Amino acid sequence: MKENRKQVWGLIAPTLFLMIFIGVIPVIYVIYLSAFKYNVFAKIPFRYTGFNNFRKLVFDPDFLKSLRLGLTFVALCCGIELPLGLLIANLLTLNFKGKGIFRTIMTLPLAMAPISIGSIWVLITNPDFGPLPFLFRKIGIEYNMGINANQAFFTTVLVDIWHWTPFVVLTFMAGLTSLPNQPYEAALVDGANRWQTFRYVTIPLLKPVILTTLFIRVMDTFRVFDEVWMLTSGGPGTATRYVSIHLVRMVLQSMEYGYSSAMSLFLLYLTIIICFLLLTFISSSQEAT
């Protein structure tokens, strides 16, 4: 028994060691920093301020705006990616010509680094020579992300959808192929049509997969950075300065390490709350099924 316990500790020791060094210690350090006013370019770079950094957060209009923008971005992206992903995944359960090719092409964006995706879209949306502004001009719409804040915002949403919907499709396809046959056979016997089967059989059975995918996508979109950084750098003005972009600017450009730490902790707390709610929902839905 003792030997067994030793073996277990021996096996999990590397993981524990990594977790402590790359997870626990940095978080403790961030908590520590959040209590200080810390800017390397200040005359007195390091000053204790207690909870002042957290109080400042509540009254910081730039932070609140970036948080609002970030949450809107999350809601829009997840609100489109999930239904769209579900639709495509369902279509891919059918047999049609070219299905294999479509599935391969569809998953290509997933194989690309987000920074490359951003670069590609910079070229696509370039107001001087990009194909997207050119096509819009053909139908009488002036598309210029440098001027139009809404266009910039919706372009970042579009890019995220383009990049990550394939991931949603893949997870839903995995979920759909693992569903049992009996409920479908029962629905058939009961005379349910395709929509009724989808609404009353597929969706409830797929609920845990849907919520898990939502859980992953909420966390991912909340911390979106590379694509938006490449595409707009948070502009024009502050139109796409999502909370993740705002945080990076505060750390790397303003060098407000103390305040940024407080901001990071708040965002971590927010993410935990959102995830907790989703997990509770997943658990209750699993119990129900």
Add this chain to the structure above:
Amino acid sequence: MKKLGVAILLVGMLVLASSWCFAAVNNPEWWQKAAEPYKGVVIKGISESTPPSKAMVEVAAPEFEKLTGIKVEFEVTSWDEMYNKSIQDLQSGAGIYDFIYVEQDIIYAYLAQKWLTNLNPFIANANITNPDFDVEDFTTFINYFKDAEGNIYAIPFEAFLKAYIYRTDLFNDPEIKAAFKAKYGYDLAVPTTWEQYTDIAKFFTEYGKEKGIELYGHVAQAKTHPCVAYEMCETIWPAWGVYNWGINMENMRASVDKGGTLNSDQAKKAFRWYVDMLQYAPPGVRTYTWDETGAVFGAGKIAQGIIYLENLGWIATDASKSAVVGKIAVALPPTAPGVMDAAKAGKGYIGYYDGGALGIPHSAKNKEAAWLFIQWCMRKEWQGEFAKMATRVVRKSTFEDPLVKDLDAQTGGYFTMLKDQGYLFAGAPALPMHRPLNEVYLKWISKAVAGEISPEDALDNLAKEVDQLMEDLGY
């Protein structure tokens, strides 16, 4: 006999090739001897991806490696990334880099944090300092890299102006000249006032539209990026008579009511002008940084503009990249009334004398080897070729180099302007907190450029926030 002849020929070719490889080295033996103790050492450096840095990476570093046996790992990356990596290394003292890019405007921050190595002891050490190094030969630009006691902390490798550039083919076209005169009542010429600049910008943008060609009368670096803040602080405001980023350098405050000029009427007027002028630039101007302004000028889409002239070399001479070879010239930027006189009297400046240097971090592990490489890049005999590749001059003697004289003619007199009128321009003011400051400027300037707020309100808010930031930082 035949084999012997071939062997002699080969040896001769090798000798010729090796002498060609190091043609720009006056004293190769000295370099080899000085580098002997560091043979096999790997030195790491970082710089911004600019033409001068690329020239050092592509030409200077491989030759240095070949001659000395010191390996150079020289990373050139984007401006943001370069700063992030450098500052993290300097701050943590990790000693990743042995030499780093020290831009003129960041030196005050680095000196205040004691992040750089004093180079004076290195210069005084004859074992590792080339007898031909000659500190006195550097232009006055080296003074920006000295502390109050005159110690040198970095050696300049690039220095250039952000000045006015225009298309001579368009400005000298009889039809265009006549059309301009008919419209504005005076001759089309290099503008000396902002009103003239505006007329020309408007004229060429309308001309482009009328003719159905892609031609614009103005260009700017107006992306939501630090570059837009730099453009206002270092180019536009000085030429309108608002100096030092609008900050009163005595009390470090920006608001008019605290002695600054950031929200003064003149600053507001200049900023309003800047925002209004974007209508005469290409549609994508709000997505342009310093890179795109050079690129779009080189593509022949711009009639006039004020751009970083480190790009001038390829714009003026490289037909494989530029559509305007032989069609450009440079001049002093336009100024508001009184600004030029003030600059000539040494009481102001008309624009930005930009540049950078190579410095050795306090935590560097191979300081001597890095010092040798820095000297190698700045050795006198290579400066003409370096100027040809990257349009920069840091030594007085380089102006006399035949290559530079030849280049001067091709670039419309740029090097003559740099030499004779460079004193009218200035580097960034001594603001050790320049990086966080730039972020605040960027926030409000980009908001106004995007139309979220009026330029006047933006400057009132900006001045208030700058004062607050200064107070927070202890100034």
